[in-house]
Structure formats: structure tokens, C-alpha cells
Amino acid sequence: MTEDRSSCACGDAGTGRRRTSGKSIARIAALFTIPLLVASCSAGEQPASGKDDKPTVLTTFTVLADMAQSVAGDHVRVESITKPGAEIHEYEPTPEDIKKASTADLILENGMNLEAWFEKFTQDSKAPKATVSDGVQPIDIAEGEGSGAPNPHAWMSPVAGQTYVDNIEKALGELDPGHKNDFRKNAEDYKRRLQAIHGQLTDRLHQIPEEQRTLVTCEGAFSYLAQDAGLKEKYLWGVNSDAEPSAQRVSAITEDVKASHIPAVFCESTVSDKTMQQVVRSSGAVDGGTLYVDSLSESGGPVPTYLDLLKYDTDTIAKALSGDNPQ
Numbered sequence: 001m002t003e004d005r006s007s008c009a010c011g012d013a014g015t016g017r018r019r020t021s022g023k024s025i026a027r028i029a030a031l032f033t034i035p036l037l038v039a040s041c042s043a044g045e046q047p048a049s050g051k052d053d054k055p056t057v058l059t060t061f062t063v064l065a066d067m068a069q070s071v072a073g074d075h076v077r078v079e080s081i082t083k084p085g086a087e088i089h090e091y092e093p094t095p096e097d098i099k100k101a102s103t104a105d106l107i108l109e110n111g112m113n114l115e116a117w118f119e120k121f122t123q124d125s126k127a128p129k130a131t132v133s134d135g136v137q138p139i140d141i142a143e144g145e146g147s148g149a150p151n152p153h154a155w156m157s158p159v160a161g162q163t164y165v166d167n168i169e170k171a172l173g174e175l176d177p178g179h180k181n182d183f184r185k186n187a188e189d190y191k192r193r194l195q196a197i198h199g200q201l202t203d204r205l206h207q208i209p210e211e212q213r214t215l216v217t218c219e220g221a222f223s224y225l226a227q228d229a230g231l232k233e234k235y236l237w238g239v240n241s242d243a244e245p246s247a248q249r250v251s252a253i254t255e256d257v258k259a260s261h262i263p264a265v266f267c268e269s270t271v272s273d274k275t276m277q278q279v280v281r282s283s284g285a286v287d288g289g290t291l292y293v294d295s296l297s298e299s300g301g302p303v304p305t306y307l308d309l310l311k312y313d314t315d316t317i318a319k320a321l322s323g324d325n326p327q
Contacts, residue, residue, distance in 0.1 A: 219237060
């Protein structure tokens with residue numbers, strides 16, 4: 001009906017055959033106005049930005065974001081300020097990151113000195129903050145860069161990961177008490193999956209021949225996984241990926257690999273493997289493949305979730321150290 005009247009009025013105005021009265025114009029205007037009011041009311045149900053009214057939780061890297069979203073379900077919007085593939089230790093927060101932090105409802109960090117930049121990131125934020133590694137028994141870095149400090153990569157143990165989940169659940173429950181029971185259920189389900197992965201991980205890595213069960217990596221990021229699986233661990237540097245290992249350290253690692261007949265060595269996705277390739281050339285070991293620690297991959301990559309990361313790394317390590325189709 002609206003379309004017919006407006007069409008008629010326009011036609012009459014164009015030909016000049018009939019003068020439209022003031023009342024007719026008012027009626028026509030009202031017919032156009034009503035749909036606009038309805039649309040406006042409907043749009044008013046959402047914030048002007050187009051986003052819903054879910055609380056926003058920011059995390060410092062992608063692994064924590066995936067864990068937090070798994071516990072939050074659909075009740076909370078979770079975002080990592082760092083993108084897949086980003087190097088976390090030496091990250092520099094951007095002005096946009098700092099702006100996001102200022103409007104966040106909750107911020108999650110790993111702690112254990114992983115995010116040396118955290119204070120800068122949160123300088124304008126009044127949001128509550130939670131350290132998700134609280135309660136994990138730290139493993140100190142044994143040698144190399146950062147020796148004696150806590151190794152921050154505790155999420156690489158599915159057992160320690162369950163402590164992360166407990167801390168995330170607690171923080172979300174305080175943020176959004178109305179969905180506390182849902183967070184608890186999601187957390188319990190998620191911890192059961194982590195415990196199952198822990199069993200699979202240890203079973204798989206325990207099958208590696210005893211004399212080959214040494215994990216050699218660029219960064220010392222696997223202490224918690226190695227402890228779970230009973231692996232020995234050697235690495236070129238502790239936690240600072242920007243630190244170039246000395247020639248003496250590279251030589252010592254190379255000699256260890258040769259003397260122990262370690263079949264494969266590894267490097268992480270967020271750092272250069274240039275120095276480790278020297279070890280490969282000099283020791284006779286093979287490049288066992290890329291491991292993921294500080295970052296998930298893009299959604300179409302090999303480790304789009306934290307659970308995928310644990311399973312992928314376990315499979316990569318087990319295959320290479322067992323001599324089963326190493327890369």
C-alpha cells in the first residue's frame with residue numbers, strides 16, 4: 001500500500017494533473033516515517049558500534065585467548081592483542097593495544113615474567129587483571145639466557161594448563177556472576193580434555209627409545225612438557241629469543257647432540273632457526289620440524305587451538321626422535 005500511494009503522488013506531481021493537498025502530503029510522509037521508526041527501534045537494540053553487550057576480555061597472546069574462550073563459551077567476547085605467529089617476549093604494545101586495554105572489562109596475562117611489557121600495555125586500564133599461571137609450581141631456567149628465573153611456558157604441560165583453566169574460570173565468574181555455573185561446567189569439560197591429552201602425550205613420548213629421549217630446541221620453552229614426559233632437555237637460549245647464543249654454547253650443544261646420537265633437533269614457530277641449522281649441519285642430526293609454543297597458527301594452520309598445539313607438538317617430537325619420517 002505504501003508503495004502504491006507514493007508512486008501515485010509522484011506521478012501526479014510530475015504531470016501537474018492534480019494538486020496534492022497538505023493533508024495528503026502529511027499522510028504520505030507518515031507512511032514513509034513508520035518503517036523508518038521501526039528500523040530505528042530495531043537497530044537500537046544493539047549498541048551503536050554494532051557489537052553486542054557481552055563483556056570484553058583481553059589476553060596477551062593467542063593461546064590464552066583460546067583457553068579463555070573455551071571456558072567463557074558464548075557469554076564473553078575474548079580477544080588476543082597479539083596475532084598468530086607473533087613473538088611474545090619482546091612484544092611492543094601499540095597505541096591501539098593500549099586503547100583496547102582501557103575499555104576492556106578483564107585482562108588476562110600469563111605472568112612469570114613472560115610479558116615484560118604488561119605494565120605499559122595496561123597503563124590506562126582500570127579493568128581487573130588476572131594472572132593465569134598463579135598456583136603453578138615454576139621450573140627455573142637451568143642454563144643460558146635468563147638462568148635462574150622461572151620458565152614462563154607452563155601452559156606446555158596439560159597438567160599445569162588445568163591450573164590456568166581454574167584461574168580463568170574464577171576471573172570470568174567474578175566478571176559475570178550470572179553465568180558462573182556455565183563457566184564452571186565449561187572449565188570442568190575442558191580440564192577433562194586436557195587430562196586425556198596428558199595421558200596421550202606421556203604414553204606417546206615414553207615410547208621413544210631411552211637413548212634418544214633428549215629434546216633439543218632453540219628456546220628453552222619445553223621444560224614443563226619435558227618434565228611431564230620424562231624427557232631430557234637442551235636448548236640454545238633460555239627465554240629471550242632476541243639473544244644470540246655464544247659460539248661456545250652452539251658448539252657445546254652440537255657436541256652433546258653428536259655424543260648422545262640425538263637424531264633430531266627442533267625450533268619454534270616464532271623464532272629464527274638459523275642458529276639451529278648450524279647445529280644440524282655440524283652434528284648430523286636432522287631438522288625434526290617446527291614446534292609451536294608462544295602462538296597458535298591461523299585457523300587453517302596446524303594448531304588453531306591450544307589442544308591442537310599440544311597434540312601437534314607431541315606428534316612432531318615423537319616421530320622425529322623415534323626416527324619415524326623426520327622432516
